Amino acid sequence: MRNLLLAITMLIAFLIPAPAAFAATAEDWLNLDHVDRGTIGVRYDVRDDVKTKVMVTKGPDKYTYLLTPGKWEETFPLQMGNGDYTVTLLEQVSGSKYKVVREAAVTLDLDNDANVYLNPVQNVNWSEASQAAAIAKELTKMAATDMEKVQAIYEYVTGTIRYDETLAANVPADYIPDIDRTVALEKDICYGYAALFAAMLRSVDIPAKLVMGTTEYVDVYHAWNEVYYDGAWTTIDTTVDAGWKENGKTFEMTKDATRYAAAKYY
Template identity: 55%
Template sequence: MNSADLSSGVVSISYAVKKNVKTKVMISKGKESYTYNLLAGKTEEKFPLQLGNGEYTIALLENISGKSYKVVKQSSLQLKLKDENVIYLNSVQNISWTSTDKATAKAQELVKGKKTDEERVKAIYNFITTTIVYDNKLAKAVPSDYLPDIERTLTMKKDICYGYASLFAAMLRSLDIPTKLVMGNTEYVDVYHAWNEVYLNGKWVTIDTTLDAGTVQSKKNAVMIKDSKMYTKAKQY
């Protein structure tokens, strides 16, 4: 069912999803867990072990009926990372990237000549906030199983907050800058939201490219690093 690259803090799930059977993977540690949909046609998908060091349980679930699922496979593993920031450099299901993507090539182009991580982050931030437009149509009818696609976001030049945060994370991770995709609530908007935390100068800072794209594209000034107290985290990837 799974293999783990424990030095990177990820688990790879290989499973042939049965036709018309909703299949999920649940990754648990203690009382906390993350659940993901497994997609038909995918030979392997990677997921982060973002609940810290310790023992994880990996369970594969298949839908029986309605909202009922049964466990079809289960295993456990131990995570012992010296630096948990490495978790946030990986390509995973909702922040999927490769070194040959147009988005990662664009990241390399944008940071040419930049000497510090702060300069690199600012260059990617400026590109996204000036280029990607909020997709109001998608926001009104977003599928429950929606997953970002950084190449689609870059090509279409529009997305919802989830897509903004995934693109920003992927571009920065491709530059070896640890970046989290975070979901939860903020005092800035009245709907469930996605943003990023970026490891800069020895600490995690909050950056919201979706919010700032609206500000910048309205010809107003935006401050890149936000007050983290304005954000309430529910999930992080």
């Protein structure tokens, strides 16, 4: 009888599904220390042979990121406004099929949405120790206004960084800019231009968005910036302007926002 009861108990345990992996508390993989700044940190041991993604969802809108193997933690923005978010960690099963391995709810409540765009995140990654941040501080140490800071950093980026045609022709699908690499090589594609400009501005406390989408100025998917100063967001395109500057054309730093169609903000 005892053996029968043991067998029944084991069968019941087998039939009742174990709690899903994503039902675990968020603390073991999701760093919420900086939600008050508009970001989350994801900690996960990514295997080299398994693509692992983070999906950040708010209502019908979502952003999906590929995690980097070997990184202890990567930071991502909550850029879709105040409210309730779902953060999901997914591992590739095969092809386009992924399984959920973690999931958690996060609530954002910021007084100023622009503060999201002051942070280092995966694709606008900077620190006080970065060479780009040091250059930004040096360029702006005599600036009296935010406008003067923006102009100084803009002149540096458009006057120093050149478009990398070789990288553009062979850019990996998972390419993420490295701002200090861009500074060292003095070249990059539009994604790198926009990441560098945003990072340098953020390092001197000016909110700056990295924007992706399309524009009348180029015929491929593009990256540019929106920068917050004088109480408004201003569209600036350092990639286009660097090319125009090199060719001796006349242009203005501020661009007509109606000539750009944004798809993603970072």
